[in-house]
Amino acid sequence: MEISLLASGSKGNSIAVRKNGHTLLIDAGLSGKELSKRLRQVVIDENSIRALLISHDHSDHIKGAGVACRKFNIPLFITKSSYNAVKKRLGKIDKLNFFQNGYPFQFNKLLIEPFAVPHDSHASSCFRINDTETGRSLAILTDLGYPTRLTIEKIKYVSTLILESNHDMNKLINSSYPWSLKQRIKSKRGHLSNTQASKLMKRIIHDELENIILAHLSEENNEPELAYKAMEKVLTESKAKCNLLVADQYKPTGIIKV
Secondary structure (H helix, E strand, O other), X not given: OEEEEEEOOXXXXXXXXXXXXXXXXXXXXXXXXXXXXXXXXXXXXXXXXXXXXXXXXXXXXXXXXXXXXXXXXXXXEEOHHHHHHHHHHHOOOOOEEEOOOOOOEEEOOEXXXXXXXXXXXXXXXXXXXEEOOOOOEEEEEOOOOOXXXXXXXXXXXXXXXXXXXXXXXXXXXXXXXXXXXHHHHOOOOOXXXXXXXXXXXXXXXXXXXXXXXXXXXXXXXXXXXXXXXXXXXXXXXXXXXXXXXXOOOOOOOOXXXX
């Protein structure tokens, strides 16, 4: 299994997961044109795309979903409540599939385990993806206000972790955002801060964890260096040897082997 974070942030999110020459897109918060551009940048053939999986109904995750499904002629996998919230924005979807949090399903040789997380959307899902051929696993953990017990259980012992590190608390409090928005972001249905991400990592770090990709950074309320240093401190204290990367809003990561 290989991955690339094509875009990560409040202006659009998308992740490509590739296995045996087939590609699964997770979220499509980019225009069709921009999504194709990012795929070309990491040399992923559009013809390899087999499905689109949606985490939740916020526009930075779904605004290009309908276009992507029609452009690539692929099925959409989404929760029913998320679909009902955005079906007018999606437009016509010929191949529609509903999944439920807590019920795993298969894609290619990948077992996808969706699980519910606390966020201010209709039904937010994060994912653990298990490679049934190699035994390796990926967890995608973004857009949540805090890690529940279920969350912690689901992300234990993964090989690669995509982890939200949305904001630096001091920068958020002193930002130009209205107080109501600040409260939303730092609430239990908001986003993980750098500090929360670091504390979570202390609880789940293990020797087989090879890659941590910090994701969904706020452009105004965070800086890549702040997120990186906060997590680096935890890894240094734990004597961990895993790779640490920060995903970008405007350019994809390289291909990362899970």
